[in-house]
Amino acid sequence: MPTWEGIEDASTALPRIWLTRAKDTDIWKPLRKIDCKALNEDADNDNGVLIEGGRATAHPKTGQITYNFVDKPPVKLMPATWFTQTPSRDKNKEFILEPLPEVDSLNVELLYQNAVRASSSLGEGLDSILKEEVLLESDATHKVCIVRNGGLIAMRKKPRKSTFLGLGEIQITLQRGYGQYTIEGEDDENALGDLTHVIFVIHGIGEAMWCKEEVSTMSMRDEMDQLRMTVNRRKVLSWREECKKCEKQKQQPLPPPPNRVEFLPVDWCDKVRSPSHSLMTSLNSVTLRTVPALRSIANDVIFDVLMYLTPEFCEAILQCVTTEINELYTKFQRIHPSFMERGGKFSIMGHSLGSVIAWDVLSILKDVTEKNAPSTTEIPGVLSAKTHSLDTLDKAEHEHDHSNVPAFSAAANNKGDGNDDGKHGTWGPTLPKKMTQTIHFTPENTIFLGSPIGLFLTLRGAHSVFDEMRAIAEAERASHIPCDNEEAALAAWSPGGNVAAPPVFDLTPIICSPFSLPTKACYNIFHPSDPVAYRIEPLLLPEGVSNHDLPPPMFLSPDGKSIRLHVKARQVGDQLFKQFGSFSGLFDVTAQNAAAAAAQADADAARKMANMDGTETKSGQSSASSSPLRPNFEGCIRGRQIAFKLGGRTSRVDFQIQPGVIDNEYLSAVTAHSGYFTNDDIIDFIIFQTRLGAEVDKEE
Secondary structure, eight states, X not given: OOEEESBSOOOSSOOOEEEEESSTTSOOEEOOHHHHHHHHHSTTOTTOEEEGGGTEEEETTTTEEEXXXXXXXXXXXXXXXXXXXXXXXXXXXXXXXXXOOHHHHHHHHHXXXXXXXXXXXXXXXXXXXXGOEEEOSSOTTEEEEEEEETTEEEEEXXXXXXXXXXXXXXXXXXXXXXXXXXXXXXXXXXXXXXXXXXXXXXXXXXXXXXXXXXXXXXXXXXXXXXXXHHHHHHHHHHHHHHHHHHXXXXXXXXXXXXXXXXXXXXOOHHHHTOTTXXXXXXXXXXXXXXXXXXXXHIIIIIHHHHHHTSHHHHHHHHHXXXXXXXXXXXXXXXXXXXXXXTTOEEEEEEETHHHHHHHHHHHHHHHHHHHHSOOOOOOOOOOSSSEEOHHHHHHHHHHSOOTTSOOOOSSEEOSOSSOOGGGGOOSSOEESSOOOOOOSSOOSOEEEESOOHHHHHHHXXXXXXXXXXXXXXXXHHHHTSOOTTHHHHHHHOOTTSSSOOOOEEOOOOOXXXXXXXXXXXXXXXXXXXXXXXXXXXXXXXXXXOOGGGSOOOEEOOSSSOOOOHHHHHHXXXXXXXXXXXXXXXXXXXXXXXXXXXXXXXXXXXXXXXXXXXXXXXXXXXXXXXXXXXXXXXXXXXXXXXXXXXXXXXXXXXXXXXXXXXXXXXXHHHHHHTTOGGGOHHHHHHHHHHHHHHHHHHHHO
């Protein structure tokens, strides 16, 4: 029996391989094996077949692939069983596989099957089959026939009109089946368990430039594809190592495969920067034609920040992002209907200016939610002798009547219509009118990467607002502490008696502002050398605290413990220098400065509340009867761990990436702002946080 050339798949029932390409000049590339199988099983579905884990939909009848979560044009789709081995221009490749259309593939397959039967031991021989040929319907100038060369037989594509003795005639070998191939990331994604977490990622400045084909920098879409594959690969490797340990220790059952995480980019640049928009038309008309590369940086990168600082375009961007997130949120649940039943969670991650947008989106959600929440004037009573914590009294603060407390609003109004929400400053954006549209969920995690939020909050005057919130929270807590007949209650109470013990109240001063956003956890992550990144925590502490007294940011680690040895050594050195580097450290003026600043802010808030009640005396001092009880701040944070309510599950907000053993600040600054999505610490942190959320829910 002769040997066939170019037969990669000799099976009787040859499965179709589905291929795709974006442009006619591109090379056809196969889909993932699992997607090809799904298409072969359900090719007649009028609604299409979900592929790539639900990120795209294949439409076999129209020959297109549409993307479900990104705004990309459809790409072409076609099935094939036979391919031509077209010579490649690439020196590293011998040939390129070009698919034959189905109508030609069927005829070629029929000729091949006849040749196989004829060449078998029961066949009549190949002599009659060698004379047969297939005229290609897709190519009017070529045909396919069987060629025998010694002991080899091959299907060849050659011109219909042969030259004299075949001189100069180019014959192309046909290949049956695509052969072995691997799609990057397919095996890892297939090995993982259910999809339980989705992260919406909001891009920052310059996306209009990064999306250009001539720019080598990856766009947000490409970065999310790479991040998804990296996360999947690390999860699978870690899981397989755990399984090997269990097998070695003969532990059963083996650990289940880890959950899958999806990253969905939120694109606002293309929608706001439409070429037909009058703004972009005017920008192009006023742009000089000299040094086009530098002009492009100014128009495509820096201009995004200037747009966001303009109230009208800030509103347009926020509306666009909110709408985009809601549409992705709804579409994702329609494609994955059992996602919420499996305890699925949604998180938000913003990079650069995208983190400011994420902050403002959550600020508007906070504003709308709190204004629509039902109010109550009921003050909870004290029923036990337990020490009242800050959380308990903070709950009482929300349930107390706030009619005499200044109202705070996320967004300031710049129209001068009498609305003075921004008179105290604001933590949200300045908009031409109030936004009522919000996202449809509360994020499980909110992650800011390389964020200038601290700079924006400083410009908005948010520090004084946060400090006033802290002072009012302190005054509210003090108003719940009864002080009448305290001596009589103590005299009537005796151990073992029938009279209940008097309540013990926690008079520890509130140092951190109680401000929070509607998210279960908030992380402001930055590289120490990132020139665009700013801290948030100092704005949540009383005004006037010096930089020397501020708590340093936490080092980022997945579980909060895996700090590298050289980083620990640097921490110890910094602490020793801070304590003994000057005489001020010997007397712990850090606590005193913070306490004094907090006490001053409390006094200012008390005067404001007294003025609102109309209890200001002629001498400018509030009467003693209307002044709220204010605790003594002297030495209040000495030996006390600072906790920020904004952090949610974590007590801290600011986290810095651990530096390398040899790390030059200025050299690192070049790539610090653009390297977050490839940073190992951040990738491990995302894996740990998304896995942690799933485990916590199961335990609850």
